[in-house]
Amino acid sequence: MTATTSRKRIAVVPGDGIGKEVIPQALEVLKATGAPLDFTILDWGADRYLADGTTVPPDGFVTLSGDFDAIFVGALGDPRVATNIHAKEILLGMRFKMDLFANVRPVKLLDESLCPLKNAQPADIDFVVIRENTEGVYMDMGGYFKRDTPDEVATQEDINTRKGVERIIRFAFDYARTHGRKKVLMSDKSNVMTYAGGLWQRVFKLVAAEYPEIQTQHMYVDALCLQMVRDPRSLDVIVTNNMFGDIITDLAAALQGGLGMAASGNIHPGRTSMFEPVHGSAPPIAGKNIANPMGSILTGAMMLAHLGFTAEAAKIDNAVFKAVQEKKTTVDVGGSLGTKECADWIKNQVLSSRA
């Protein structure tokens, strides 16, 4: 997207648990950048579901797509809702019904102290995972035969469409091109999952030919896990399917300081996209002012950059970097500040960078 000065309308779903703490703090930081954003807070989450049975209001997704430029989500999941039906309908609903097919997960180490790897420096960990978000084994297709008998059979289908595979691989190459990245690595398990893997392999080669300036590489996902720990510096852009992406992004989060530091976007280019920190609602620490707000704040910066406000996004990234350097952080990443105090420090840093 190009830089713009027109006001952008943001739908905000703080959600449940720590989402209700970290998202308001991230909004304060976003406001401090001066970017022309108008926020509409939506009460979708466990409280609403328990009060009136609503998960997504009628026409909810149509309204999100039609009336907003982006969606900013905290986390969904509440022990009072045993089935987590509200979380499933809201989050998977956005991904599937709004066709947000590209899950983008930047993985960047801000300080050596945050990484569990011995001697890892910030320059060693700076890559992006592009996860297919709408297909694979997450489509809930399958069934049981002879259920609850000793002869039970369960199947779970792995759906890979030519259209879906091609658009996520093309997205990864476009991302590399527009973000000055040099290499796209496709990861699968085509040695044993031969049909799905075969499609990914063929399409990867075809699409790669259109991007001659970008290097390509292939790794089986088990080998990639080893590589992420042994030589993360070799990684640049990784593209993979829904389940492998889900798994490797948690490993990636550990490399950058844990779930509290990780940001993500769920994107369909040209359409209303959704941005959310990677962590869940963390019920045991909710309401205690100890949750790390940086994942949400960095997610806000990602959303700003997506909307064309790259200078404002950089101000947030720089402020978070400084907070980490000066240990103005929450306890999970080595500081001693509360959620609000950490976010306030970052907000003030952003404000002073505008002066």
Ligand SMILES: NC(=O)c1ccc[n+]([C@@H]2O[C@H](COP(=O)([O-])OP(=O)(O)OC[C@H]3O[C@@H](n4cnc5c(N)ncnc54)[C@H](O)[C@@H]3O)[C@@H](O)[C@H]2O)c1
């Ligand atoms: N995208 C989402 O909304 C999302 C993602 C994952 C889990 N969930 C839901 O969240 C609930 C809890 O799930 P979980 O415990 O598996 O995952 P979680 O991410 O909520 O917590 C995992 C661990 O990380 C810690 N943690 C998470 N975020 C943190 C933060 N910002 N600061 C400090 N520590 C943080 C938690 O205290 C916990 O120890 C469940 O209902 C689950 O379904 C939602």
